Amino acid sequence: MKIEDIINLQNKALNEIEAAADSETLEAVRIKYIGRKGLIPDLMKGLKGADPTDRPEMGKRVNELKNTFQEKFSERRNQIESSRTESGDKTFDVTLPGQWRGLGKKHPISYLMERAIDIFHALGFTVADGPDIETVFNNFDALNHPPGHPARDATDTFYLSDGDLLRTHTSPVQVRHMLKHSPPVRIIAPGRCYRRDTPDATHSANFHQIEGLYVAENVSLADLKGDLAHFAHEAMGPETKVRFRPHFFPFTEPSVEVDFSCHICRGDGCRVCKQSGWIEIAGAGMVDPGVFEAVGYDTGTVTGYAFGMGIERIAMILFGITDIRDLYENDIRYLRQF
């Protein structure tokens, strides 16, 4: 054995350590060189047969080889270890708990709009749509609002600089639909509405309605009551009661306000229904002849009912929401409850 053999072995060993890309390969290198039957112990055994004059020098070299090997081996092992944690371990440990990614969920407003569409669809209604930016004609004139009606006021309605406005209700979709289709019509129109309201627990400047319109021969107030009661029972449970109170809207005659019994206290009175046991859900009525004239329908042959329901109102009693503003915070912890 010559000194050269030791130097060659050292170079080879260090190259192999450097080339080891993962801990398994590195471990194989360790066993190959310093395992019980490895090349370095082998070399040490060989020292006995070496020339006595060279032996001290060779012993020193072999020791150095062993130490350097150990040192480089540890260095490489640490490198592999840290790159493994940085780039993500490729090995898959089935015993580790998984990373749970929360499932998405429908916002209560979206849920209710879809639910309403389903319920009315079963009654033969189809969905009609209209834009958020409306003309004064569709939002007010065709709906029989006289000039100077307070709802037209710029303190109540958001007007755009070109004279159009952000629709204050979904009722203009009735006008759009009737201008394009002749009777019979049976539509619902869910959508966003805007009013210059100061936000509080029950008001928001941006809210949602579902408009309904049914025009045919012999449609009556009884149809309206039956269909809204059906909706109430389907959406909120069969024990829900519906009541009509006389009211006024420019585009219906007669007009009513529609209350549902409070889903939370079952009519006993609570914070959400302001102790009355009822919640106002919709405005409704029989379509005013003035509206039929504006869209060119023959008031002699058809009658119709219309309603506009507040979706937030329904959400509040269905889910026990005490502040309407919570619905728009988009706080995932809040929304997850529904």
Ligand code: DAH
């Ligand atoms: N548009 C009314 C509102 O926002 C609600 C309403 C009342 C809609 C009577 C109707 C209706 O279709 O017939 O207050």
